Amino acid sequence: MALSINFAPVSVEGDCEILAGRQKYDKDRLAELRADFRDTHLFRRDGADSMVDIPITPEGSPLGNVQETIDLKRNQQYWPMLLQESLIQLLGRRPMLSQNPLKLLGARVPLIEHANLPDWLQRVSVTEIHTRHISVDGRRIYGLACDVRAKSFITATCDILIDAGMPIVGRYVSVELPAIDPRIMPKRKLVGRVRDIEGDELVLDDHEAGFDRVATKLAFLEPRTETFESCVRKALGREGEPVLEKSRQASQDLVSGPGKLRHITEIVQYIRDKRPAAAPGSHFVVHPLLGSSARLFPARELIEKPSLLFDPSGSRKDDWAERGLKTHGPYDEKVFAPKSLKIAIVCQSQLEGRVDEFIAKFLDGMPKVMQEGKNFARYGDGFIKRFRLNKPTVHYFLADGTSDEAYAKASREALDRARDGGFEWDLAIVQIEEEFKSLADGSNPYYTTKSIFLRRNVPVQSVRLETMSFPDSELVFSMNHLSLATYAKLGGTPWLLAxxxxxxxxxxxxxxxxxxxxxxxxxxxxxxxxxxxxxxxxxxxxxxxxxxxxxxxxxxxxxxxxxxxxxxxxxxxxxxxxxxxxxxxxxxxxxxxxxxxxxxxxxxxxxxxxxxxxxxxxxxxxxxVVFDHSQKGLPARGGWKGVLGPARQLHLRLSEYESLVVFAGASELKQATDGMPRPALIxxxxxxxxxxxxxxxxxxxxxxxxxxxxxxxxxxxxxxxxxxxxxxxxxxxxxxxxxxxxxxxxxxxxxxxxxx
Missing domain, CATH: 3.30.420.10 (Ribonuclease H-like superfamily/Ribonuclease H)
Structure with missing residues (x-):
């Protein structure tokens, strides 16, 4: 396994002995010094009671009442602030979004181009540079962690956008805040959604206090992807969509493994060639990205897959949950009750037939749907057989529409049926739609139905209409997940982790x-x-x-x-x-x-x-970001997914207190456009x-x-x-x-x- 990480170690060369000042720490005084001497000195709190200043210009002298000589090679704790300031001086010609971490707009070719595209519609790369450290064999290694991504900008104020016929109403707008650091691009604050335009003012709803109205010449449209792309289509007409598709492909290059690695390598090489200054008379040496063949690469392992137990004696084990359930049945097979379930189905009346077909597949399985290239049915057993249950009693309760009121009425009819019949439902399966996610929670049929049944201790399993509409070859995967979650909600124990x-x-x-x-x-x-x-x-x-x-x-x-x-x-x-x-x-x-x-x-x-x-x-x-150079990619919709992506189970020990663990790797991505899988930092x-x-x-x-x-x-x-x-x-x-x-x-x- 040939690995690399987006971390470039640094060292210091030259005259590394510098004269620094030290004085008693005071929070307000530290802020004043940083504001007044931003261009000539760097300041750092050093311990509980003191702060240090370091001159960064040849003519500068220490400000503290106590002066001391610091050897930078031995006192590496000062490297991060010196390196960060040096990078700002080196790269500051590019617009900066933030200073810590350093975020710069890319100098490369724009990610969206067209002769008729207004210059206030921009999509560019953003380079992020973090000063970080790792530890190897007890030795602290300082360096740069670099990354790159795409970002869209709408730089014109709303008066210009209105004159250009851009869609404003219903969109959120921001205002610019006063600049704190002149080297940093002004921050914007989201203030509200445009309800109407009255003269040279925007009337806002869902707004921040004091922002019921804002002048069009002071407001900026929020550059969310859908808003930005809507403006591009408006500006370019029929040519808009082809331009956007080309832009998406260019942006995708920044999140794919090969493209991300190429951009990061170029960034590090550029900084390396420039030999960024550390202090007068010394400079930083930026080394190449750490590879697994390097002595300083973090300790690594592939974590062994855990064993899952499928019976109390521990004799039935597997490291693949699906296979374990099919082979052994659930952990609590002998004690789970009730075996004969009473299930209430809540769905829209016009969809009853489609829901009925789905429920039959869910309960009885799909034995004729074979996995491509293999001679077995992924969901051939079905919910009843897989979890060793008896044939359930199923009743349908129909909602007359898609409103939360219609779903609530159908749900209460189900509860009335149980009360009148002297029994309780073991489970409610509710058909919902993807569109419900856009509704406020209080009027969402999903939450409305769930609240009614949960108050009566009835577990609820929802199923999206869109999922039901999958072709059988894809539906079997959703059925696997659905059956597992349903059994657990019933109080069942599918397996235990050893x-x-x-x-x-x-x-x-x-x-x-x-x-x-x-x-x-x-x-x-x-x-x-x-x-x-x-x-x-x-x-x-x-x-x-x-x-x-x-x-x-x-x-x-x-x-x-x-x-x-x-x-x-x-x-x-x-x-x-x-x-x-x-x-x-x-x-x-x-x-x-x-x-x-x-x-x-x-x-x-x-x-x-x-x-x-x-x-x-x-x-x-x-x-x-971790790259696995042996990962050539896996076939998926839209091409190859996970190229250079790390594998699930990878563990890198960054220090005594930090580890990277890949919980979901290249194999777990769904499609080629999902980009690079990233580890979690523990x-x-x-x-x-x-x-x-x-x-x-x-x-x-x-x-x-x-x-x-x-x-x-x-x-x-x-x-x-x-x-x-x-x-x-x-x-x-x-x-x-x-x-x-x-x-x-x-x-x-x-x-x-x-x-x-």
Whole structure:
């Protein structure tokens, strides 16, 4: 496996001894110095009580009342700020979007061109340069992490756009903010959506406070892709679409493996040739991108696929979930009840026939649909046979239209039928449409129907009309995922994830979040979901109760969930106070010191005397890209997907506290236009008392294979993914009239993965 990473190490050459100034640290004074001496000095807080200034011009002298000589070769902590400033001086002729990280508009050929295209419609490359460090064998290596992407701009104010006949009404607009740094392009603030045009003013709705109106000469149209492309079509008429298609292909080059690698290599080579200054008399040496044959390349491994258990004895195992289910059946086959399900189907009346055909395929399977090139049916068994169930009782309840009221009426008819018949529904399957996603949550039939059934402890499985319309050759894949999620929502256990045999009792707690709003600029409701799994008898079990609360309440709810889980598991597994206990937290955000201190206090109050904890931030957004030069691509719609993309299971150890893990790699991409798969960055909080990043990274990867939502691997561990889903679903349900969050918090449905 020939790998490279978009990280170019740097070193320093020349006269590396510089005279610097030092003075007592003061926050306001530091800000003043940076503003007054931006062109001649760099400043850095150095420790708790002092700050250092370094002259960056030959004629400059230290400003601090204490002067000292610093050897840059030995004091590498000053390199990032010196390197960043040097790059600004070197590349600052290009317009800059931001300084940290450095984002510059590309100097190459524009990504959209036409003789009649107005110059205020632009699509260009944006180069991002981050100053970062990695650690190899305990040695800190500083360098540049480079990336490139496409960005669209509409630079004309709205008065010019109106004169040109551009579509303005219904679009969002921004205003420019005063420039803080003259070297940086002015920032824009989104202020509202255009409802009407009155003279030289725009009348806005869904607006920020104080922006019910804005002058056309002060407003800028938001350059979202659909808005930008609408303006291009308006400007070029019939020629617009061919120009846009060519532009999309040019932009695609920046996200594809070969194109991205080529651009990044060119950026690094350009900087390398320019020998950026470090300080007067010295300069940085920028080395080529790190390749796996280099001595400084991070330690790497392909994480072994985790074993899935399909029976309590552990004798039935597989590392492929689909094959394991077909061969062995679900983990809880002998104890799952009821075997004969009562299922309510809610669908639009005009679609009853199509839905009926779909439900038959779902329940009984599609044995005649063979996988191309192989002699087996991907969904030949069907839901009933796969999960060892009896033939269910199915009733249809028809919605007279697509409104939330029509769906609500049909759902209540289903509940009335159950009440009158003296039974309860085990499951509701609801036909929805992709278009429902564009509706506000409070009027979305998906959330309306879900809220009605969940209040009566009935799990809901929705199916999009668009999915039902797939050709059978594609539908079988969706059926696989659908059947798995449905069984889990019923309270079934498809499989368990085998845990490593350890002395310590282990709990893994995941935090995810989601925000919802009735409008883009309206008040947001943010929820945090909490998922807990624990090891028992060598396997990982999902806690029988999920939690989701408003963002401001999550620290308290996290402590309550942790306390409840520890007390329950300790009683069930007969923990002693001296037993070794390990707590692992996966979070959507970095942990605060105060949160860690509160958790430490809780474990002390519970009488756990031998506890270690790992606090992990699993971050999808970071500057690192990994290339696998042995990956030639896989056939897919539109060409070849994943060229140069890293494989799932790859793990790179960047430092004692950071790892890159590829949860979804080149094989998991759906089409050629999906671009490069990116690893997730796993960051361990320094206050963690369990620090084995190899163990923690492997464990996080294993949890990405433990999803009961889909048979293919998840792009994140279920601890994060499930928590995100809990928060997302709860945020949507909160907008529905008469929704009662206690239905999930205290109802029986809260003890099942209702959110899948």
């Amino acid at each position: 845990a490593s045999q350890t002395v310590a009792h282990e709990l893994v707690i995941g935090l995810g979040s989601s925000a919802s709003s009735e409008s883009r600029l309206g008040p947001q409701t943010r929820h945090v979901g909490i998922t807990t799994v624990f090891s028992s008898d060598g396997s990982y079990l999902l806690s029988d109760r999920t939690a989701a609360v408003a963002y401001g309440e999550y620290p308290g709810e996290l402590r309550k969930t942790l306390k409840r889980t520890i007390e329950t598991v300790r009683a069930d597994d007969n923990w002693r106070s001296t037993d070794k206990v390990r707590l692992v937290f996966h979070s959507f955000k970095p942990f605060k010191d105060s949160e860690i201190e509160a958790i430490d206090a809780l474990t002390g109050d519970l009488g756990l005397g031998n506890v270690t904890a790992a606090y992990l931030h699993i971050a999808p957004d970071h500057p690192f 960051k361990l909080h320094p206050k963690s008392t369990f620090k084995d990043m190899m163990y923690l990274s492997r464990q996080a990867f294993a949890f990405s294979a433990h999803s009961w939502r889909m048979l293919s691997p998840e792009p994140f561990p279920i601890t994060i993914r499930y928590s995100d889903l809990i928060a997302q679903r709860l945020a949507g349900l909160a907008s529905v009239k008469d929704w009662d969050p206690d239905a999930v918090t205290f109802g029986a449905i809260g003890h099942k993965p209702w959110f899948l």
